[in-house]
Amino acid sequence: MNELRRSFLKLTGGATALAVVTMAGLLKTGQALAAWNKAGFESKAVADVLKSLGATDAAESKDIVITAPDIAENGAVVPIAVTSRIPNTQQISVVAEKNPFPLAATFDVGGGGEGYVSTRIKMGQTSNVWAVVKAGGKYYVAKKEVKITVGGCG
Amino acid sequence: MSITRREFLQMLALAAAYGAPLGGNRARAAAAASNLYDLPKAGGNVTFLHFTDCHAQLLPVYFREPDVNIGLHAARGRPPHLVGEALLKHFRIAPGSALAHAYTHIDFEHAARTYGKVGGFAHLAALVKRVRAQRRGALLLDGGDTWQGSATSLWTRGQDMIDASKLLGVDIMTGHWEFTYGAARVQEVIAKDFAGRIEFLAQNVKTLDFGDPVFKSHVIREMNGVPVAIIGQAFPYTPIANPRHFVPEWTFGVQEEALQKVVEETRKKGVQAVVLLSHNGMDVDLKLASRVSGIDAILGGHTHDAVPEPVAVRNRGGTTLVTNAGSNGKFLAVLDLDVRGGGVKGHRYRLLPVFSNLIEPDAEMADTIRRMRAPYERKLSEKLAVTEGLLYRRGNFTGTIDQMILDALMEVKGAEMAFSPGFRWGTTILPGEPITVEHVMDQTAVTYPHTTVTAMTGEAIKNILEDVCDNLFNPDPYYQQGGDMVRVGGMRYRVDPTRKIGGRISGMTLNGKPIEPGRTYKVASWAPVAEGASGEPVWEVVARYLRSKKVLRPVTPNRPALTGVTGNPGLSG
Numbered sequence: 001m002n003e004l005r006r007s008f009l010k011l012t013g014g015a016t017a018l019a020v021v022t023m024a025g026l027l028k029t030g031q032a033l034a035a036w037n038k039a040g041f042e043s044k045a046v047a048d049v050l051k052s053l054g055a056t057d058a059a060e061s062k063d064i065v066i067t068a069p070d071i072a073e074n075g076a077v078v079p080i081a082v083t084s085r086i087p088n089t090q091q092i093s094v095v096a097e098k099n100p101f102p103l104a105a106t107f108d109v110g111g112g113g114e115g116y117v118s119t120r121i122k123m124g125q126t127s128n129v130w131a132v133v134k135a136g137g138k139y140y141v142a143k144k145e146v147k148i149t150v151g152g153c154g
Numbered sequence: 155m156s157i158t159r160r161e162f163l164q165m166l167a168l169a170a171a172y173g174a175p176l177g178g179n180r181a182r183a184a185a186a187a188s189n190l191y192d193l194p195k196a197g198g199n200v201t202f203l204h205f206t207d208c209h210a211q212l213l214p215v216y217f218r219e220p221d222v223n224i225g226l227h228a229a230r231g232r233p234p235h236l237v238g239e240a241l242l243k244h245f246r247i248a249p250g251s252a253l254a255h256a257y258t259h260i261d262f263e264h265a266a267r268t269y270g271k272v273g274g275f276a277h278l279a280a281l282v283k284r285v286r287a288q289r290r291g292a293l294l295l296d297g298g299d300t301w302q303g304s305a306t307s308l309w310t311r312g313q314d315m316i317d318a319s320k321l322l323g324v325d326i327m328t329g330h331w332e333f334t335y336g337a338a339r340v341q342e343v344i345a346k347d348f349a350g351r352i353e354f355l356a357q358n359v360k361t362l363d364f365g366d367p368v369f370k371s372h373v374i375r376e377m378n379g380v381p382v383a384i385i386g387q388a389f390p391y392t393p394i395a396n397p398r399h400f401v402p403e404w405t406f407g408v409q410e411e412a413l414q415k416v417v418e419e420t421r422k423k424g425v426q427a428v429v430l431l432s433h434n435g436m437d438v439d440l441k442l443a444s445r446v447s448g449i450d451a452i453l454g455g456h457t458h459d460a461v462p463e464p465v466a467v468r469n470r471g472g473t474t475l476v477t478n479a480g481s482n483g484k485f486l487a488v489l490d491l492d493v494r495g496g497g498v499k500g501h502r503y504r505l506l507p508v509f510s511n512l513i514e515p516d517a518e519m520a521d522t523i524r525r526m527r528a529p530y531e532r533k534l535s536e537k538l539a540v541t542e543g544l545l546y547r548r549g550n551f552t553g554t555i556d557q558m559i560l561d562a563l564m565e566v567k568g569a570e571m572a573f574s575p576g577f578r579w580g581t582t583i584l585p586g587e588p589i590t591v592e593h594v595m596d597q598t599a600v601t602y603p604h605t606t607v608t609a610m611t612g613e614a615i616k617n618i619l620e621d622v623c624d625n626l627f628n629p630d631p632y633y634q635q636g637g638d639m640v641r642v643g644g645m646r647y648r649v650d651p652t653r654k655i656g657g658r659i660s661g662m663t664l665n666g667k668p669i670e671p672g673r674t675y676k677v678a679s680w681a682p683v684a685e686g687a688s689g690e691p692v693w694e695v696v697a698r699y700l701r702s703k704k705v706l707r708p709v710t711p712n713r714p715a716l717t718g719v720t721g722n723p724g725l726s727g
Contacts (some may be wrong), residue, residue, distance in 0.1 A: 070408065073406065073407075074393075147628075
């Protein structure tokens with residue numbers, strides 16, 4: 001099965017495959033762009049990011065799980081997944097605390113959608129990664145440290 | 155000048171018969187050593203034999219355990235962070251005994267001459283056969299780092315070890331340094347050599363694109379009517395600690411959640427015991443055991459800790475035993491599990507040192523090793539110099555053999571400073587022994603052996619030291635990589651392991667002058683992880699250096715001044 005999937009993608013080429021998916025209406029890029037948080041993405045500090053999201057009083061939540069490497073294998077593409085088990089999750093943002101522009105991504109979760117997103121972000125140094133979740137009109141947050149190291153020595 | 159097995163046994167007999175020609179404690183301890191391998195009847199119906207991190211040592215070697223293995227925070231003063239007398243006291247091992255020699259660095263040279271070499275696959279094979287004869291159906295697990303660490307393994311791309319593992323009767327293995335031969339080589343061996351013989355397991359290696367499993371995560375085997383699951387865990391930080399380009403399409407990591415799922419899946423299938431064959435390193439395993447439930451035992455490696463007894467860790471599902479079985483073929487662990495009524499009711503664990511003088515080598519394995527080595531024997535046995543001092547590597551900060559490599563790098567490359575990786579493998583050489591090509595390869599045989607000379611700023615040097623030091627002393631084991639501190643030649647420094655990254659390293663000086671952050675320094679180094687690196691292999695640099703010396707005077711390792719850890723039981727003397 002998996003080999004079949006890989007062969008299919010090799011055959012069509014990643015970009016083509018994505019175009020097919022987009023045309024089929026599975027990814028609505030226009031919708032995401034409509035909610036562009038300009039101030040947030042241009043903020044240089046976490047406090048400003050939170051302000052732009054309206055999340056300055058976000059409460060720590062154990063119902064948010066961040067799946068990310070403890071030590072990044074490649075700082076240029078760090079895989080981050082966020083699962084929110086909070087009912088009525090509406091939005092999930094990924095924030096890398098020490099990045100020059102900390103807000104890496106914001107996802108709007110459609111009505112009734114599963115609170116799960118997965119992305120890859122670039123990180124230049126060891127930092128906490130925050131998941132900021134909007135659910136039922138309130139904000140919640142969880143953090144996980146991702147270490148960026150020079151490597152070597154085993 | 156080590157004594158033979160026969161002489162040793164005769165001495166023991168004399169000691170027993172006439173009271174203490176070896177000295178009180180010594181005689182008792184030696185007598186106990188002769189009984190080492192008279193294992194009591196199996197303590198249960200399921201047995202796992204485990205060795206790990208043999209680093210391709212087919213022949214008996216000397217291996218000195220560390221005198222510095224500092225544990226901090228929750229790990230302070232607890233296994234595996236105990237050395238020397240603190241270790242003996244904790245595990246109630248008689249000072250001066252064979253076991254004391256096996257588990258500690260104490261009085262190493264003298265004890266090594268008394269008890270002789272350790273390990274060797276022919277001796278290991280004989281011991282495995284002996285234990286298997288007593289414990290029917292026992293499975294032999296290899297924790298990995300088997301294909302790397304010697305000249306012959308490097309020159310045959312692991313083939314000598316692959317063949318020896320099959321002959322030894324390894325049932326299941328996982329890996330780490332195996333991956334430094336490249337993804338294709340690992341997959342070739344599994345598909346061809348291992349097919350139907352050895353299972354290679356790693357639940358925590360996935361493809362980068364879709365997260366598909368690369369290897370089988372587990373196998374279920376029946377032992378004396380008891381179904382048991384063995385799950386494999388490869389070294390989680392392989393693409394970070396070793397060059398990423400050897401496994402460009404794979405991702406590793408601890409992967410707790412995936413592991414928990416595998417445990418539950420096997421439990422649903424009715425297994426009555428679950429064992430994790432792990433290359434996490436002991437500190438990572440101890441944390442893992444507290445967070446993942448349903449595993450009865452973690453048979454661990456990577457950090458090369460020779461821990462005589464398992465550590466029992468409580469978690470929400472019950473208790474998980476965590477072990478670590480040393481390195482270099484020096485130990486064979488025997489774990490008996492008493493499985494009744496669907497679960498593990500009791501256990502017995504022995505970490506047996508493989509004293510080569512006390513075990514009659516297995517003839518078939520000895521012969522196979524001889525044949526495999528024959529084409530290389532002449533090259534391997536070239537004597538480069540004679541050492542006047544004890545040469546060893548293990549320890550958090552320095553070793554005399556690393557100092558030799560650093561001195562060689564600085565002298566041959568004309569550098570004012572040198573770095574050498576904090577590897578934990580590498581054998582020990584006694585004073586008066588010749589240093590052969592084989593010895594040098596034991597310390598350097600990697601697939602990325604290039605030496606480099608780099609102009610580095612004082613600031614960059616400080617950052618590297620801080621970074622590596624954090625991989626060793628981060629309070630959270632999941633942020634540690636299980637190696638030791640980078641060895642530093644030329645420059646002096648101070649380290650306070652108890653501080654946070656950025657604050658541990660201070661007092662950096664070169665020839666008595668403070669290192670300036672903005673000035674550049676000429677630094678020689680080896681084993682670069684970057685793709686496309688080039689440079690003379692380090693073993694050639696070291697060989698050239700030794701040939702020019704003929705006699706290597708005792709070297710003093712450049713140990714940094716330590717602060718904040720006075721009285722730490724992981725620090726000897």
